[in-house]
Amino acid sequence: MTDAPRLTSLAHGGGCGCKLDPAILRRLLSEQPAAGPFERLLVGNETSDDAAVWELDDGTCVIATTDFFTPMVDDPVDFGRIAATNAISDVYAMGGKPIFALAILGMPVGKIEPAIVASILRGGAEKCAEAGIPVAGGHSIDTPEPIYGLAVIGTCRREAVRRNADALAGDAVILTKPLGVGVYSAAIKRDALDEAGYRDFIATTTRLNTIGIALAAEPSVHALTDVTGFGILGHGLEIARGAGLTFALEAGALPFLPRAEALVQEGFVTGASHRNWNAFGAEVDLPAGFPDWRRHLLTDPQTSGGLLVTCAAAQADAVLARIRDAGYAAATRIGRMAAGPARIRVDG
Known part of the structure; x- marks a missing residue:
């Protein structure tokens, strides 16, 4: 194969932008049977959360998640790095520490050279190594489009579990990474993003959300989730619905x-x-x-986006400072949770 096609040309979408329509997903989930009366299942699919959580006998919890998608970049190593970072994020978003991963791989045999596939896997393994975990196995199939991601297992103590549904009225809301990943990916696909922009894009999408572990140890932090394919509005709305509160979002912030x-x-x-x-x-x-x-920026699908954090307003400055000190320079207080219907009110 002398003229290898661009990875992005082999996929109809890319990154978390290829998620199912959120309205269709809600309907599909609503039609599924309840997970059952398993008292050790602390988090299932009832809250649109980032991962499932199962409590063991000693108060230790197992966190399990899976995430995979089609390419949003043409560099295979970068594709692997982004996909792995995105998948591992779900464990951090629950307040846990990842312990190992399994690779999920679908490749169009005959359209992509084995060396390119190996580079995708290498990129994913590099990010897993940075997170301190092995890729302990996986599964691969022949697919019409390239697909890569991980199933990730993590652990935490029961008291550290953070759902997306536990925000309280009066909480401040903090976002740890900048938005705009979907816009940048659209520009990448049309060769309209310069090298500096690409570096910014890779820097944010491959930044591990390790701060989630520290945030879960803070009693003032009430809810966590990561911002991915449904954008800041979609994932903010999941927090609002779960808590039965209004998320007052300051668009200008x-x-x-x-x-x-x-x-x-x-x-x-x-x-x-x-x-x-x-x-x-x-x-x-x-x-x-x-x-x-501006509305498109609020619904822009993020891939490997930041954490959305709600915390007691009195401790918000200290929590924000801790996040920034950990290297998330763009972290910003973007609104608050208020009494009212489960909606988002955009101010500014």
Whole structure:
């Protein structure tokens, strides 16, 4: 194979932007039988959380998750690194520490050279090594599009488990990474992102969300989730629904990748952004005259995005300082949880 195709050309979507429509996913989950009366199952599919949690006899909990997707970049090592970082994040978002991973691999045999597949696996293994865990096995199949990801197992103590549904009225809301990954990925697919932009993109999508372990040890931190394919609105809405509260989002406070606002105004919008708004826009209150380009940034699908954190307002400054001191320079306080219907109210 002399002229290898671009990885992104082999996939209809990329990254977490290829998730199922959130409205369809909610309907599918609502039609599934309850997980059953398993008292040790502390977190199942009832809260749209990031992973399942099972308590063992001694108060230790096992956290289990899986995440995989099609390429959003053409460099195979970078694809593997992003996918692995994204999958491991679900364990951190529950307050746990990952202990090992299993690879999930689907490749179009005959369209991709084995060396490229090996590079994808190497990139994933590199991020697992950075997280201090082995890739202990996995499964592979022949698929029409390239697919890679991980099943990840982690552990934590019961008191450290953080669901996305436990925010309290008055909580401050903090986001640990900048938004705009979907916009950048749209630009990458059309060869419209320069080298500096690509470096920014890789830096954020391969930054492990290890801060989740420390946040779960803070009694003032009440809820955690990571922001992925449904954007800041979709995952913020999951927190609002779970808590039965209104998420008052300060749009002007949101952190973005340097070129995100300019690129979205140039038309770099993913299909998933439109799909996300159609799925849950009725549960979002926007200010009068809020421009479409800004709305697209709020529904922009993130891949390996930051953690969304709710914590007691009195400790918010200390929590934010701890996050920034850990290396998440873009971490920002972006709103608060308020009494009211389970909706998002966008201010600013």
